[in-house]
Amino acid sequence: MRTLVHLSDLHFGRVDPALLDPLRNLVREIAPDVVVISGDLTQRAKSEEFEAARAYLDTLPGPQIVVPGNHDISLYNVFRRFVQPLDRYKRYITDDLDPVYIDDEIAVLGVNTARSLTVKDGRLNKEQVEKIRATLADLDPRITRVVVTHHPFDLPPGAEESDLVDRANMAMEAFSEVGVDLLMAGHLHTSHAANTSARYKISEYAALVVQAGTATSTRGRGEVNSFNVIRIDADRIEVDRMGWDTVHSQFQLLHTEKFLRSGNVWTEAVDGMMAAGI
Numbered sequence: 001m002r003t004l005v006h007l008s009d010l011h012f013g014r015v016d017p018a019l020l021d022p023l024r025n026l027v028r029e030i031a032p033d034v035v036v037i038s039g040d041l042t043q044r045a046k047s048e049e050f051e052a053a054r055a056y057l058d059t060l061p062g063p064q065i066v067v068p069g070n071h072d073i074s075l076y077n078v079f080r081r082f083v084q085p086l087d088r089y090k091r092y093i094t095d096d097l098d099p100v101y102i103d104d105e106i107a108v109l110g111v112n113t114a115r116s117l118t119v120k121d122g123r124l125n126k127e128q129v130e131k132i133r134a135t136l137a138d139l140d141p142r143i144t145r146v147v148v149t150h151h152p153f154d155l156p157p158g159a160e161e162s163d164l165v166d167r168a169n170m171a172m173e174a175f176s177e178v179g180v181d182l183l184m185a186g187h188l189h190t191s192h193a194a195n196t197s198a199r200y201k202i203s204e205y206a207a208l209v210v211q212a213g214t215a216t217s218t219r220g221r222g223e224v225n226s227f228n229v230i231r232i233d234a235d236r237i238e239v240d241r242m243g244w245d246t247v248h249s250q251f252q253l254l255h256t257e258k259f260l261r262s263g264n265v266w267t268e269a270v271d272g273m274m275a276a277g278i
Contacts, residue, residue: 001105001231001232001233002033002034002103002105002106002144002231002232003030003031003032003033003229003230003231003232004032004033004034004035004036004106004108004146004184004228004229004230004231004232005027005030005032005034005035005036005227005228005229005230006036006038006184006210006212006227006228006229006230007023007027007035007036007037007038007212007215007227008037008038008039008040008150008185008186008187008211008212008213008214008215008227009038009039009040009069009186009187009189009212009213009214009215009217010037010040010041010042010053010056010214010215010216010217011040011041011042011043011071011214011216011217011218011219012041012042012043012049012050012052012053012056012216013042013043013044013046013048013049013052014043014217014218014219015216015217015218016216016217016218016225018249019215019216019225019244019251020056020216022249022250022251023215023216023227023251024056024059024060026242026250026251027060027061028060028061030229031061032061032229033063033103033106034063034064034065034101034106034108035060035061035062035063035064035065036064036065036066036108036110036148036184037057037064037065037066037067038067038069038148038149038150038184038185038186038187038212039067039068039069039070039071039072039113039114039149039150039151039186039187040069040070040071040072040150040186040187040217041053041057041066041068041069041071041072041089041093042071042072043071043217044071044074045071045072045073045074045088045089046088047088047092050088050089050091050092050093051092053092053093054092054093057093063101065099065100065101065108065109065110065148066093066094066099066110067097067099067110067111067112067113067148067149067150068086068089068093068097068112068114068150069114069122069150069151069186069187070114070115070121070122070150070151070187072086072088072089072093072114073086073089073114073115074088086112086114097110097112098110098111098112098128098131100135102139102143104140104143105142105143105144105232105234106143106144106145106146106232107135107136107139107143107144107145107146108146108148109132109135109136109145109146109147109148110148110149111124111128111132111147111148111149112128112149112150113149113150113151113165114150121151121162121163121166122149122150122151122165122166122187123151123165123166123167124149124165124166124167124168124170124171125167126170129167129170129171129174130174132147132171132174132175132178132180133174133177133178136178136179136180137178141179142234144181144182144232144234144237145178145179145180145181145182146180146181146182146183146184146232147175147180147182147183147184148184148185149165149183149184149185150185150186150187151163151164151165151166151185151187152164152165152183152185152186152187152188152192152209152211153165153168153171153172153183153185153196153199153207153209154183154192154194154196154199154209154211155188155192156188156190156191156192156211159188159190163187163188165185168200169200172196172200172202172207173202175205175207176202176205176264179264180207181207181208181237181261181266182207182208182209182210182230182232182237182266183196183207183208183209183210184209184210184211184212184230185209185210185211185212186211186212186213186214187211188211188221189213189214189217189219189220189221189223190211190213190221190223191211191212191213191223191226191228191241192209192210192211193208193209193210193211193239193257193259194208194209194268195207195208195209195259195265195266195267195268196208196209197265204263204264204265205264205265206264206265206266206267207266208237208259208266210228210230210239212226212227212228213225213226213227214226215227224243224244224246225243225244225251226241226242226243226244226251226254227241227242227251228240228241228242229242234261235260235261235262236258236259236260236261236269237258237259237261237266238256238257238258238259239256239257239258239259240253240255240256241253241254241255241256241257242254
């Protein structure tokens, strides 16, 4: 089994400082195999915000798979936005925009979907998709394949279709060919877990999508600050949603969602199925 901690939308520059120490302490206690941060580390891509984000990441365990979000590109500085869109991100966080972690049970691939030509939308290009295909194609089929982006491949109820990552259909066809199991994202400050079968009609294939809310931002959009703990076995994934308890000033388990794989199709499991090992 492998354990991932999934943080997203930290938004340094607009964080609630009361959450930082409890979050750090709990992540250390969980002792994950990988910490995943799916974008928007800053609010306005300022140097001081990146410095604060970098300092905080340094207090969390590793390895870490980190990708940028649209807020990590300068909004108002036109030169930085279009000429050096991720210069500060690469200086303070990492110059690897497509980070990879692979061991004998999981492969976690980060992919940059942030683009300077849009205010908040994101996209994948063919080169990125082909890189994912090449990285995963020859791996042992028992390895669980995970792709991390900021912009999501699926949406919770009530979200706008424009929030989907652009060229998602192209990417999903490639993902089906190399058996991508899990798609992790953020962006909407809303938690969500489901499979892709309703949105993408691909024969005998349905990946699991897991979206994290905002771990530390004051911009909660109606949901408490939260993050995910994802436990991965070859044919089972459990997603624990941890939410902020304002009364006790700590993150606590809100609920757990369980999913099973049959072939290349992930579906939500009921407790009886899990107990029977189905």
